[in-house]
Amino acid sequence: MRTGVIIAGGYSTRFGEGDKAVASLAGTPLIRRVADRMAGVIDTLVVNCRPEQTAALRTALDGYDHPVTVAEDAECDEGPMAGIMTGLRAVETEYAFVAACDMPFLEPVLIDRLFDRAAGRDAAVPRVGDGWFQPTHAVYRASAMADACELALAEGNHKIIEPLFALDYVVLGEDEVCEHASLDTFENINTPEEFAHAAERLG
Numbered sequence: 509m510r511t512g513v514i515i516a517g518g519y520s521t522r523f524g525e526g527d528k529a530v531a532s533l534a535g536t537p538l539i540r541r542v543a544d545r546m547a548g549v550i551d552t553l554v555v556n557c558r559p560e561q562t563a564a565l566r567t568a569l570d571g572y573d574h575p576v577t578v579a580e581d582a583e584c585d586e587g588p589m590a591g592i593m594t595g596l597r598a599v600e601t602e603y604a605f606v607a608a609c610d611m612p613f614l615e616p617v618l619i620d621r622l623f624d625r626a627a628g629r630d631a632a633v634p635r636v637g638d639g640w641f642q643p644t645h646a647v648y649r650a651s652a653m654a655d656a657c658e659l660a661l662a663e664g665n666h667k668i669i670e671p672l673f674a675l676d677y678v679v680l681g682e683d684e685v686c687e688h689a690s691l692d693t694f695e696n697i698n699t700p701e702e703f704a705h706a707a708e709r710l711g
């Protein structure tokens with residue numbers, strides 16, 4: 509059994525027109541597109557957000573193919589890594605795929621591959637381009653990553669990549685990624701211009 513975790517507790521400051529997670533992208537809320545992209549390779553979904561987002565996110569995910577659990581931040585604005593921790597704490601399967609709420613071009617074949625590569629390890633994380641890890645497009649052993657996040661945060665370290673280095677992780681390099689997916693899978697939508705461009709391609 510596999511869980512998908514979507515972190516959505518950010519403030520969409522670059523987007524600037526309300527919460528991008530629920531903004532309609534070519535007729536469908538952005539987070540619903542993200543959830544739908546992973547539906548075929550997960551069994552259950554966890555969404556991390558701030559308490560005031562819960563009602564709108566639940567509406568956006570109404571009728572989803574799998575059970576949806578909402579994991580609310582106890583402390584808001586602690587950064588995406590804190591969101592990963594809170595989301596993973598609500599996971600009941602051994603492994604979970606974590607994504608940001610703004611990645612509408614996720615490639616399910618690659619997610620499937622990440623689950624396979626993580627088996628027996630703590631994490632499988634892609635690294636493409638100039639050596640950038642993709643920690644919000646990765647599979648984690650939920651308890652191990654949540655513990656590592658908690659430790660980093662307790663030390664005052666909010667860097668999203670920090671907890672990975674405490675784990676037994678496997679890296680999928682660009683060649684392996686590209687066997688399964690286009691690099692669009694990592695594309696995330698931050699500004700109204702990026703939103704409009706994505707809508708053209710999806711509409």
Ligand SMILES: Nc1nc2c(ncn2[C@@H]2O[C@H](COP(=O)(O)OP(=O)(O)OP(=O)(O)O)[C@@H](O)[C@H]2O)c(=O)[nH]1
Pocket residue numbers: 515516517518519520521522523556557558581584585586587588590591592607608609610644696697698
């Ligand atoms: N729980 C939680 N999630 C966050 C936080 N900051 C960002 N995120 C999530 O992390 C992912 C990547 O963040 P960004 O793309 O920067 O989103 P954002 O912070 O809402 O947008 P900007 O304000 O424009 O940076 C998104 O899915 C956000 O919802 C936070 O403080 N807490």
Ligand SMILES: [Mg+2]
Pocket residue numbers: 518
């Ligand atoms: Mg941000």
